[in-house]
Amino acid sequence: MYHVRLIGHFIRASVQQELAYRANFFINVLHTVLSLITGILGIVVLFEQVNTINGWDFASTLALLGVYLTLSALRRLFIGPSLDSLAGMDGDIWRGTLDFTLLRPVSKQFLVSVRMWESFALVDLALGIGVLAAAVIELEHTVSLTDMLIFTLTLITGVMLLYSILLIFVSLVFWSPGFMFTWVFDGIFQMARYPLDLYPGWLRLVLAWVIPVGIMTTVPAQALTGGLSAAFLLGHLLLTTGLFIGASWFFRFALRRYASASS
Amino acid sequence: MNHRGGIVLIQATWASWLQYRSFFFVLAFGWMIPPLIYLFVWSTAAGEQTIGAFSRDAFIVYYLALILVNQLTYSQTNWTVGDVIRSGGLNPILLRPMPPLYNTLATEIAGKIVYMLFVVPITAVLALILRPEVDFELQHIVAFLPALSLAWMLRFFWGYGLALLAFWATRADALLAVQDSLLFLLAGQVAPIPLLPGVIRQAAVYLPFRYMIGFPIEILTGQLSAAEIGEGFFIQGCWLAVALGFSHLLWRYGIRHYTAVGG
Numbered sequence: 001m002y003h004v005r006l007i008g009h010f011i012r013a014s015v016q017q018e019l020a021y022r023a024n025f026f027i028n029v030l031h032t033v034l035s036l037i038t039g040i041l042g043i044v045v046l047f048e049q050v051n052t053i054n055g056w057d058f059a060s061t062l063a064l065l066g067v068y069l070t071l072s073a074l075r076r077l078f079i080g081p082s083l084d085s086l087a088g089m090d091g092d093i094w095r096g097t098l099d100f101t102l103l104r105p106v107s108k109q110f111l112v113s114v115r116m117w118e119s120f121a122l123v124d125l126a127l128g129i130g131v132l133a134a135a136v137i138e139l140e141h142t143v144s145l146t147d148m149l150i151f152t153l154t155l156i157t158g159v160m161l162l163y164s165i166l167l168i169f170v171s172l173v174f175w176s177p178g179f180m181f182t183w184v185f186d187g188i189f190q191m192a193r194y195p196l197d198l199y200p201g202w203l204r205l206v207l208a209w210v211i212p213v214g215i216m217t218t219v220p221a222q223a224l225t226g227g228l229s230a231a232f233l234l235g236h237l238l239l240t241t242g243l244f245i246g247a248s249w250f251f252r253f254a255l256r257r258y259a260s261a262s263s
Numbered sequence: 264m265n266h267r268g269g270i271v272l273i274q275a276t277w278a279s280w281l282q283y284r285s286f287f288f289v290l291a292f293g294w295m296i297p298p299l300i301y302l303f304v305w306s307t308a309a310g311e312q313t314i315g316a317f318s319r320d321a322f323i324v325y326y327l328a329l330i331l332v333n334q335l336t337y338s339q340t341n342w343t344v345g346d347v348i349r350s351g352g353l354n355p356i357l358l359r360p361m362p363p364l365y366n367t368l369a370t371e372i373a374g375k376i377v378y379m380l381f382v383v384p385i386t387a388v389l390a391l392i393l394r395p396e397v398d399f400e401l402q403h404i405v406a407f408l409p410a411l412s413l414a415w416m417l418r419f420f421w422g423y424g425l426a427l428l429a430f431w432a433t434r435a436d437a438l439l440a441v442q443d444s445l446l447f448l449l450a451g452q453v454a455p456i457p458l459l460p461g462v463i464r465q466a467a468v469y470l471p472f473r474y475m476i477g478f479p480i481e482i483l484t485g486q487l488s489a490a491e492i493g494e495g496f497f498i499q500g501c502w503l504a505v506a507l508g509f510s511h512l513l514w515r516y517g518i519r520h521y522t523a524v525g526g
Contacts, residue, residue, distance in 0.1 A: 027437050034444040038453070045454045046304065049315070053308045180289050187293040191300055199303045 006106065007114055014081075014117035028120045036127055039065050039193065054197040055227075059138035061195060064221035066132030068193050071158055071216060073124035079163050081116040084182055087173045094177040096260045109251055113163070132224075141226045150233065151223040157240040158216040162189075164240075164247035165211065171247075171254035192217040212239070269365035276369035280377050287374070288381040294337065295330050295382060298452060299389075302326035305454070306393075315458050316486065320395035325455055327386055327395075328480045333452070334382045336415040336475055339374055340367050341422030345429035345436050353521065371419070403485050406492055410479035410499070417503045418475035424510035430517030445470075451477025457486065471502035 018024075043065060047058040056064075085092055092098040101111050136143050143151075169181040188211055196204050196214040207214030219236055222228040280287065305322040308314060317325070344367065347353050356363050425442060428435040447453055449463070449472040456467050456477050467473050478495050481487050487495065 027434055030437055031440055034440060038444050038447050041448055042453045045459060046308065048460050049454075049458055050308050053304075179285060183289050183293055187296040190296050194300060194304050198307050200307070203303065 010115050011117045015119050032124055056195045059135055060225045063135035063224050064195055064217050066135050067217045067220045069128030073121045073128050074159055077121035078117045081118050082113050083166050083170045086170050087182055093173050099260055151220055154220040154223045160240050160244050161216050164243040167247040167251050171251045174254040174257040189213050268361045273369040273372050277373040280373040287377045291378045291381045298326050298330045323393050323395035324397045330386050332480055333476055334378050336418045338419045338422050340370050341426045344426035348429040403483055407479050407483040410482050413499050414475050414479050420506040420510045424513050427513040427517050430520050446472050450475055474499040
């Protein structure tokens with residue numbers, strides 16, 4: 001309960017900060033709408049030319065885009081702003097302001113991961129869910145209640161995967177405080193816009209097992225379209241749990257390198 | 264006009280940028296991901312067949328060329344012009360005994376060199392991995408070079424004009440974001456122009472965006488007849504004249520409107 005109350009406080013503080021820059025709201029709306037339009041048109045243009053690519057048609061690829069947008073929105077809501085503030089030349093690690101976080105009597109990883117929120121991402125979230133709904137209507141496969149449940153489960157594991165990978169990338173910042181590891185991740189994450197099966201074999205392996213961004217969106221989309229096998233789902237759950245534990249360990253390991261700003 | 268000073272400035276900027284090359288490499292990495300995604304998606308979609316006039320190899324060649332052309336014509340200066348105007352950083356630049364355009368030019372050239380150091384080897388490696396069959400014809404290469412230079416000038420002055428609106432509006436860079444989305448859709452990034460759906464394709468031929476990225480690549484890969492190339496150059500020239508005109512006007516009126524910030 002204590003942690004939930006803390007998160008409540010973090011959200012309130014973040015919203016107050018955001019409200020100070022109200023003109024930004026319209027710029028944000030613009031960016032969100034633009035990325036939605038370009039995302040959808042990208043798929044429309046592709047499927048004007050071909051009907052299916054390796055088993056993916058327009059509706060299922062749209063569902064995958066919906067998953068991608070939803071995950072991006074959740075990332076922007078809290079994981080992103082919290083973790084990004086560690087990296088870069090004006091980040092907490094470079095400037096040594098991580099001291100203030102470390103001194104607080106709460107779990108370090110908890111605090112580092114949820115202390116900043118960007119409420120505008122709720123608009124992104126609504127649009128992502130909207131795209132998902134549109135895709136479900138378009139799908140030839142009727143989505144059953146079990147499909148929905150498995151979809152929700154895989155979406156949650158998707159968020160956990162995303163969080164774990166970001167935590168690993170951010171932990172690397174302790175070795176090289178100025179390097180924008182999260183930007184590198186941003187680039188790779190964009191590849192999750194399209195199903196894994198649309199990439200060549202070697203890249204598929206990388207996006208599934210080395211930096212599993214492809215898994216995050218492909219698995220929930222397959223759950224919706226009914227193309228997910230039970231064995232694969234189990235493997236996915238195990239992978240996610242393993243990665244989450246590994247990432248948490250790696251963060252604690254990296255944190256030991258932190259030497260504050262003073263010499 | 265103090266041209267010698269300008270040349271020294273260009274050298275100094277280049278040297279200082281090389282110091283931070285890892286930062287710029289990360290940026291360049293992020294920019295080359297979208298074309299890479301479409302390279303993989305389209306070449307997978309083509310498989311053993313052809314889409315329009317494009318085979319798998321044609322898509323690979325097209326998008327590898329696009330990675331290079333996009334990076335060469337991309338002008339990140341356009342994003343910083345607005346900041347310089349808003350923050351009052353324009354003052355020292357105006358006081359120097361040479362045209363302020365040299366400053367922009369210096370960062371442009373420094374940027375091109377630093378980014379190419381990253382993008383050219385990566386593209387070469389990709390070409391070696393993917394091994395597309397390709398032969399360029401001499402006359403296409405000859406026509407490609409002026410088209411590329413004009414594309415760079417057009418993209419640069421077009422964006423420069425938009426950025427100069429910062430003299431009047433504080434968040435003019437929102438327009439640059441819109442411009443980037445239009446470039447994504449209409450310049451041949453999401454798909455080669457001939458594959459766009461009917462109305463959009465016709466619009467793309469007459470709007471300026473194709474002439475910033477797609478047009479030179481279409482020439483290089485031999486997709487255009489001599490008549491189409493001639494027509495393309497004409498449209499490109501017209502838009503360049505427009506861009507030069509309005510960026511020049513905006514600079515003249517803007518600089519009178521400019522009131523410095525700071526001490």
